[in-house]
Amino acid sequence: MEQYRIDPQKGLEFGLYTLGDHLPNPATGERISASQRLEEIIELAKLAEDVGIDFFSVGESHQDHFTTQAHSVVLSAIAQATEKIKIASSSTIISTLDPVRVFEDFATIDLISKGRTELIAGRASRVGNFELLGYDLQDYEELYEEKFDLLLQINQEKYVNWEGKYRAPLRNAHVLPRPYQGSLPIWRAVGGHPSSAVKAGYAGVPIFVATLGGPVSIFKRTIDAYRDALGEAGHNPDQFPVATAGFFYLAETTQQAQRETYPSINEGMQKTNGRGYPKQHFAQGASPRDVMNIGSPQEVIEKILYQHEMYGHQRYIAQMDFGGIPFDKLRKNIELIGKEVLPAIQKYTAK
Amino acid sequence: MNIVAIAGSVVGSKTKSAMQYTVEILKDKYPDQEVSLLDLAEYDMQFSDGRNYLDYQGDTKFVTETIMNADVIMVGTPIFQASIPGTLKNLFDLLPTSALEGKVVSMLVTAGSQRHYLIPEQQLKPILSYMKAQVVQQYVYIEDVDFYRKEITNDDVLFRIERLVEDTMMLARTYQQMQREKDAKYDF
Numbered sequence: 001m002e003q004y005r006i007d008p009q010k011g012l013e014f015g016l017y018t019l020g021d022h023l024p025n026p027a028t029g030e031r032i033s034a035s036q037r038l039e040e041i042i043e044l045a046k047l048a049e050d051v052g053i054d055f056f057s058v059g060e061s062h063q064d065h066f067t068t069q070a071h072s073v074v075l076s077a078i079a080q081a082t083e084k085i086k087i088a089s090s091s092t093i094i095s096t097l098d099p100v101r102v103f104e105d106f107a108t109i110d111l112i113s114k115g116r117t118e119l120i121a122g123r124a125s126r127v128g129n130f131e132l133l134g135y136d137l138q139d140y141e142e143l144y145e146e147k148f149d150l151l152l153q154i155n156q157e158k159y160v161n162w163e164g165k166y167r168a169p170l171r172n173a174h175v176l177p178r179p180y181q182g183s184l185p186i187w188r189a190v191g192g193h194p195s196s197a198v199k200a201g202y203a204g205v206p207i208f209v210a211t212l213g214g215p216v217s218i219f220k221r222t223i224d225a226y227r228d229a230l231g232e233a234g235h236n237p238d239q240f241p242v243a244t245a246g247f248f249y250l251a252e253t254t255q256q257a258q259r260e261t262y263p264s265i266n267e268g269m270q271k272t273n274g275r276g277y278p279k280q281h282f283a284q285g286a287s288p289r290d291v292m293n294i295g296s297p298q299e300v301i302e303k304i305l306y307q308h309e310m311y312g313h314q315r316y317i318a319q320m321d322f323g324g325i326p327f328d329k330l331r332k333n334i335e336l337i338g339k340e341v342l343p344a345i346q347k348y349t350a351k
Numbered sequence: 352m353n354i355v356a357i358a359g360s361v362v363g364s365k366t367k368s369a370m371q372y373t374v375e376i377l378k379d380k381y382p383d384q385e386v387s388l389l390d391l392a393e394y395d396m397q398f399s400d401g402r403n404y405l406d407y408q409g410d411t412k413f414v415t416e417t418i419m420n421a422d423v424i425m426v427g428t429p430i431f432q433a434s435i436p437g438t439l440k441n442l443f444d445l446l447p448t449s450a451l452e453g454k455v456v457s458m459l460v461t462a463g464s465q466r467h468y469l470i471p472e473q474q475l476k477p478i479l480s481y482m483k484a485q486v487v488q489q490y491v492y493i494e495d496v497d498f499y500r501k502e503i504t505n506d507d508v509l510f511r512i513e514r515l516v517e518d519t520m521m522l523a524r525t526y527q528q529m530q531r532e533k534d535a536k537y538d539f
Contacts, residue, residue, distance in 0.1 A: 063406075127402045137400055255538060262539040274405050274419055275447060279534045 004185040004206055005086070005118075006241045006314050011349030012304070013315040014342055015055025016048050017090045017245055020068025023271060025324040026263035032324075034067045038074060040327050045078045047331060049085040051338025055315060056082075057090035057120065062129040065272050072105040079113035087113060090208060090245065090317070091122030091189035095143040096133040098167065099151040100175055107179045115180035120208045121148050122189030123196075126273070139166065145199075148188065152205065155183050187243065194225040201229025204240070208317070211246040211291040213281060219244065219291060220310050241314035244307065247285075247292050248318030249325075250336045254286050254295035261294055264323025293318065297340040304341070305348055352523060354381075355421040358390040359428040359439035365461040367392070368501050369493055369512070370427040373459060376516045377425075389414055391438050399444035407445070415445050423455050423523045424484075425516075430462040430470050443478055451484035453530060455523040457515055458490035468492055485526050491515050 001008055018041055024031040032040070045056040056078065060071040068074050071089050078087050087109070092102060102119070110117035123144045124130075130137045146164045154160055154175045163169040187208045188200040200207045207226055211219045223244075227237040247265065251257035262282055270276040285292030286299075291307065293300045304316055320333055356374050358367040367390055377386045394410040404415040418424065428435045443450075456479050460471045471490055479486050491512050497505035503512075 125403070127406050137402060140401075258537075258539040273403060274416075275449070278452070279537045279539070282539070283537050 001239060001241060001314070003183075003239070004187075004241050005115075008314060009351045010346075011351070012308050012313070012345050013054040013243075014337070014345060015057065015086070015243075015315060015317040016044065016053060017057040017059065017317045017319050018044065018068070018321050019059040019061055019319070020066055020071065020074070021061075021268060021272065021322055022067040023065050023264075023268050023322075023324040025326055026267045037067050038077075040330075041068070041074060041321075042077050042081050043327075044321065044330060044334070045085060045087070046081055047334045049082045051334055052342055053085060053334070053337060055086040055088065055317060057088040057118075057317065059090050060093050060129075061126065062093075062132050063126050063272070072102075072109065075117070076105075076109050076112060079109050079117065082113075082116075084116075086116050086118060088118035088120055088187075091120040093124045093129055094121040094147045094151055095123055095140065096129045096135045097147070099147050099154060100170070100173070103151060103154045103175055103184075104177070106184055107175075107177045110179040110184055111177055113180075117179070118185040118187065119151075120187040120189050121151060123191075125191065142166070149203075152186060152203075155179075155186055190222065190226075194222045197222045197226035198229040201226045201231075201235070202233045204230065204233060204235040206241045206243070208243045208245060211244045213247070213277075213285055213292050214290065216289055216291050216307055216310050223311050223313065242311060243315035243317055244291075244311060244313055245317040246319060247294055247322070248300070248320045248333075249294045250297050250300060250333050250341070252296060254299050257294045257296065258282065258286065260329065261323075261325070264325050266323075268323030297336055301341055301344045304345060308345075308349055352384050352422045352520075352527070353420055354384055354386045354423040354425070355417055356386070356388045356425045357418075357427060357439075357442070358388065358392070359426060359442070360431075360436045361392040361438050363429055363461075364501050365493070365495075365498055366427045366429045366459075368498070368503065369459050369461060369491075370425070372503060372509070373425055373427070373512055373516060376513055377520075380516065381520060387417065389417060391442065396438070396441060396445075399441055404445055404447065404450075411445065414442065418442070418446065419450060421454060422527070423519060424451070425457050425459065425519060426475070426479075427459045427461070428471070428475065430460065430467040433467060433470060434474050435470075440478075443482065446482065448481070449483045451479060451482040453526075454484055455487065455519060455526050456484035457487035457519040459493065459512065459515065460490060461493045463495050465492075465494065485522060487515065487519050487522055489515065489518060 022037050048056050058071045058074050106119050160170045160173045187206045190196045190207045190209045230237040249257050249261045266276040356370045358370040374388045397411040458471050497508045
């Protein structure tokens with residue numbers, strides 16, 4: 001766990017992530033400017049740090065309704081604006097980027113942040129970046145696996161000798177700068193399907209699992225399959241952290257939390273993925289056995305603790321800004337996290 | 352309601368004729384509704400490669416978006432090699448798995464003989480059900496002998512199409528009412 005800068009004695013880490021979506025507030029139909037959205041994301045990281053949240057990450061998405069395409073640039077600004085909070089990408093679409101360049105960027109952010117930077121590499125669920133950046137979608141799987149492997153190699157070796165299909169070979173390449181503590185924690189983003197988690201297990205890398213909706217037990221299968229694969233490949237599962245990520249929102253009551261988030265999530269999903277969120281499914285999200293952490297602080301605390309009991313994970317990462325939720329609501333959520341959620345999680349999960 | 356009729360093949364004329372006739376009935380009996388005909392022969396569709404439908408460009412994006420925006424879909428298909436044409440299957444492959452959730456879908460089938468009568472039942476219906484459509488149970492099956500020079504000449508077929516249109520619209524209205532009642536249960 002030390003390699004990933006995680007101390008299990010301290011209990012479950014709590015983080016926030018943003019996909020950097022740039023969507024209108026469904027109540028007013030108005031959209032803030034891209035500049036304001038970016039400013040608010042940086043502000044969100046600062047507020048998170050102030051209340052003691054452990055982690056903040058920013059996603060990369062190349063399509064309409066998003067604004068953090070250059071997510072490493074945003075993370076660099078966050079590195080400068082904060083002092084303690086861990087920062088990361090969630091996720092970097094390594095398939096259509098050059099691992100050397102990505103490593104240079106993230107090692108630089110790590111130096112600026114004095115060793116607080118992590119990298120979560122994913123494959124892209126929407127694929128506009130393939131055409132935009134000059135790649136063939138037919139190579140979807142192979143591009144990811146090859147480039148992810150190269151990224152890990154650059155992270156581990158000072159001088160890299162490498163040859164592959166999708167990038168010019170590297171001969172004794174000295175990739176600089178080196179991160180603050182010699183290497184970066186690098187995670188694999190997993191969409192929830194066990195097969196990707198199993199690959200991460202064989203490769204011996206930690207996983208960041210997206211858990212947007214549905215029963216906790218479904219995602220437990222993915223996490224169990226990951227730990228089994230780690231064991232089968234000769235790794236010690238106790239040394240590899242697991243993070244889960246999903247929708248989160250607090251209000252006085254669960255009903256109010258649902259009222260305040262449903263239009264954002266439904267219309268946001270409709271705009272970004274072409275399908276809204278059925279009310280019936282959303283309503284079931286309030287069940288203690290569902291992964292969706294939208295509700296009153298007490299109910300959400302109990303859900304997070306239940307998930308921790310089931311998954312034995314090391315970090316939970318909340319997405320609460322999707323779909324044009326106004327900033328004052330986000331600020332209020334962060335206050336509640338600091339005041340109610342973090343102390344409770346700490347109390348029940350720290351050893 | 353937004354109603355889309357699909358002529359699901361790039362060759363031949365019978366399915367297209369049947370769908371044009373269906374659209375005329377829809378326009379005549381339900382003048383307040385939006386009705387459009389998607390004749391797949393008129394579009395240059397890409398083969399599905401697994402991406403989200405919004406990530407395609409051109410005709411592929413237009414056709415998939417039109418279907419996703421529909422409340423009611425009337426699928427017209429010929430029978431090729433004891434199954435639906437690849438063109439139509441590709442259209443389903445381009446869409447998300449639950450693409451037809453909340454939509455009412457009915458079927459019109461043209462075929463050379465009665466030997467293929469159960470093909471829609473056994474091949475098209477399972478796809479529609481898997482994609483969560485509300486499928487109208489009855490379908491209209493039209494044979495070669497029912498046509499003369501691109502016109503349907505069998506009155507029995509014409510009556511059956513009229514009944515299918517009525518049943519489809521009735522189920523669509525019922526289904527929307529059901530959905531409204533279901534959603535009204537929640538206060539968000």
